Amino acid sequence: MSTAADGTGLTESQLTHQLTELGIHEGGVLLVHSSLRSLGKVEGGAATALRALRRVLGPDGTVVVPAFTSDNSSTSNAHMERVRGLSEEARTAFRDNMPPFDPATTPSTDVGFLAETTRLHPQSLRSAHPQTSFAALGPHAAKITDDHDLDCLLGESSPLARLYELRAQILLLGVGFNRCTAFHLGEYRVDSPPHRSYRCVIRRDGRRQWWEYHDVALDDSDFGALGAEFEGAGLGAAVRVSVVGAARCRAVRFVDAVDFAQRWIPEHRVVGR
Numbered sequence: 001m002s003t004a005a006d007g008t009g010l011t012e013s014q015l016t017h018q019l020t021e022l023g024i025h026e027g028g029v030l031l032v033h034s035s036l037r038s039l040g041k042v043e044g045g046a047a048t049a050l051r052a053l054r055r056v057l058g059p060d061g062t063v064v065v066p067a068f069t070s071d072n073s074s075t076s077n078a079h080m081e082r083v084r085g086l087s088e089e090a091r092t093a094f095r096d097n098m099p100p101f102d103p104a105t106t107p108s109t110d111v112g113f114l115a116e117t118t119r120l121h122p123q124s125l126r127s128a129h130p131q132t133s134f135a136a137l138g139p140h141a142a143k144i145t146d147d148h149d150l151d152c153l154l155g156e157s158s159p160l161a162r163l164y165e166l167r168a169q170i171l172l173l174g175v176g177f178n179r180c181t182a183f184h185l186g187e188y189r190v191d192s193p194p195h196r197s198y199r200c201v202i203r204r205d206g207r208r209q210w211w212e213y214h215d216v217a218l219d220d221s222d223f224g225a226l227g228a229e230f231e232g233a234g235l236g237a238a239v240r241v242s243v244v245g246a247a248r249c250r251a252v253r254f255v256d257a258v259d260f261a262q263r264w265i266p267e268h269r270v271v272g273r
Helices: 012-022 045-057 077-083 088-096 113-120 141-145 159-165 182-188 223-231 254-268
Strands: 029-034 062-066 134-137 169-173 195-204 207-216 239-244 247-253
Touching (some): 029 045, 045 062, 045 113, 062 113, 062 141, 134 141, 141 159, 159 254, 169 254, 182 254
Parallel strands (some): 029 062, 029 169
Antiparallel strands (some): 169 247, 195 207, 239 247
């Protein structure tokens, strides 16, 4: 049943029931990637969805969301698209006026209303990376978000590694495996992954400045194919599928997803890609 009986949309109670049926368990740590639009109408929108998630997880559970800021960069695809067609003078002026990342105030981009609603919760904590921060709400929030190194996008010094240690679940709520950031941790764990340079704007010692660092060259272009093989690999309850609202959704075991990606990537990507 995707909507309330009177056609007004999904209620908090319905969402809670459907998330429980999907396999989200009380007391767990849950990384959520979401598209509320895919679920159909939700009464109260993202705030209702967040309450439902916290209700399912209970007081000992922790909700985690990406709070990425892909536009805070001169090397990201988002930035390249933004300045496409501008003169060199206009590009320089645009970059000179880009605000530095502030974990407390910089909005997340392209991660959905539920993620941004979670980031804005007064009890939420956010990691400090100027491009790939995460926000977390619950007892494990500090452990997950602390010590996110500025030169580590999504590797061992990022919240993804802490989620692996905590044996988290992943909720793909109305989105596919192409949005599954856990696979990126698998990229770091292959032998000799390719690296590239990244550049973004930060504030350090009270001054706006550019931060340039070298890290793994992230590539999510084949995550859809990776996810399809992972789901079809017959790994027991590693992936559970059910309908939430109007969308086919998945509950995924974090450790299994990362370990599968670590094995899959060297076999399916061209060396040096």
